[in-house]
Amino acid sequence: MEIPKIIIDKxxxxxxxxxxxxxxxxxxxxxxxFRDPDGLWAKFxxxxxxxxxxxxxxxxxxxxxxxMRLNVINNVSPNNGHKAVAEMEKYFDDVTVITQNVDKLHxxxxxxxxxxxxxxxxxxxxxxxxxxxxxxxxxxxKEIPKCEHCGGYIRPAVVWFGEELPQKAFKxxxxxxxxxxxxxxxxxxxxxxxxxxxxxxxKNSGAFVVxxxxxxxxxxxxxxxxxxxxxxxxxxxxxxxxxxxxxxx
Numbered sequence: 001m002e003i004p005k006i007i008i009d010k011x012x013x014x015x016x017x018x019x020x021x022x023x024x025x026x027x028x029x030x031x032x033x034f035r036d037p038d039g040l041w042a043k044f045x046x047x048x049x050x051x052x053x054x055x056x057x058x059x060x061x062x063x064x065x066x067x068m069r070l071n072v073i074n075n076v077s078p079n080n081g082h083k084a085v086a087e088m089e090k091y092f093d094d095v096t097v098i099t100q101n102v103d104k105l106h107x108x109x110x111x112x113x114x115x116x117x118x119x120x121x122x123x124x125x126x127x128x129x130x131x132x133x134x135x136x137x138x139x140x141x142k143e144i145p146k147c148e149h150c151g152g153y154i155r156p157a158v159v160w161f162g163e164e165l166p167q168k169a170f171k172x173x174x175x176x177x178x179x180x181x182x183x184x185x186x187x188x189x190x191x192x193x194x195x196x197x198x199x200x201x202x203k204n205s206g207a208f209v210v211x212x213x214x215x216x217x218x219x220x221x222x223x224x225x226x227x228x229x230x231x232x233x234x235x236x237x238x239x240x241x242x243x244x245x246x247x248x249x
Contacts, residue, residue: 001229003241007182010208011242014181015093019085020198022188024213025231026101030076051161055127059153063144066121066156067137073121078109081186081212081231084239086110091242096176100188100195102158115169115176117195119158128152165194173198180207186231187212190219199223 011017023031048054048061055062078086086109089095097106097114102121106114124133126147133145133154145154159165173195177183183202190196199219203209211219211226212234220226227234 001227001233001237003227003234003238004225006208007210007225007238008241008245010182011092011238012245016176016179016181017088017092017095018176018180018183018202018207019095019097019099019186020177020183020188020195021085021097021099021101021106021186021231022192022195023101024187024189024215025079025081026103026105027187028079028081028230028232029103029105031073031101031103031105046161050158052127052163055153055155055160060144062155063153064142066158067142070121070137073103073105076103076105078105079232081235082106082109082111084231084235085184085186087239091246091248096173096180098173098176098195098198100192115173117159117165117169117173119156119166121156121158123157124154125157126150126152127155170194174201177201177207178205180205182208182210184235185209185211185213185219185223186235188217188219190217 049065082105085097085106089112095113097111098117099106099114100117102118104120104122124137125131126133126149129147129150129152131147131149146152147154177198178201180202183199185199196219199209209223211223212229212231213226214228214230
């Protein structure tokens with residue numbers, strides 16, 4: 001595939017790189033998205049499995065569901081897109097990852113500054129007193145665990161429907177998007193707000209915004225350039241071309 005030279009030219013003068021990643025990036029590693037016809041959400045109602053009302057109605061069902069998802073995540077690996085993003089930290093002053101994904105694949109690939117807009121399913125806490133739950137859920141019995149402090153049910157540290165995004169993570173994401181010299185919008189449909197507003201924040205603040213997605217999305221027509229390839233193909237090629245241009249490879 002051919003990378004438009006303007007992307008490399010922008011990278012050569014960039015100091016602040018921002019990555020906004022969505023479910024499509026994780027799908028490349030084998031984590032199905034809820035929009036897939038055969039994806040994780042296909043057989044269930046999101047309100048049953050991703051809301052406090054659903055959790056309180058059937059906590060064991062929700063717990064089993066997230067235990068299954070965690071098993072899936074533990075059996076996949078960061079893809080070449082994740083690895084290329086992490087490697088960028090070697091060559092630029094500041095690389096910020098803003099992710100809508102809950103699988104910590106960016107961290108596993110080596111990215112150090114990651115803002116999780118939707119939380120993650122690796123960590124857990126008490127649904128009643130919010131005390132962190134530090135035991136590995138994969139080593140527990142299948143029965144939903146209860147808090148040792150108050151007896152409340154333990155829940156995954158994800159953002160459910162009807163819940164606010166983590167305020168600090170979102171605030172820092174807005175700041176990062178406004179400071180970006182170039183933003184890569186990877187594997188996101190551009191339909192979930194307020195995350196979908198961040199590329200516009202970046203563009204309005206002067207950033208060059210590149211979409212990496214095999215599919216045309218709601219954002220495609222508004223961004224500076226779209227590369228319709230998977231991140232595992234496009235991001236390593238972009239980094240390779242940049243390094244060649246700078247004489248580092």
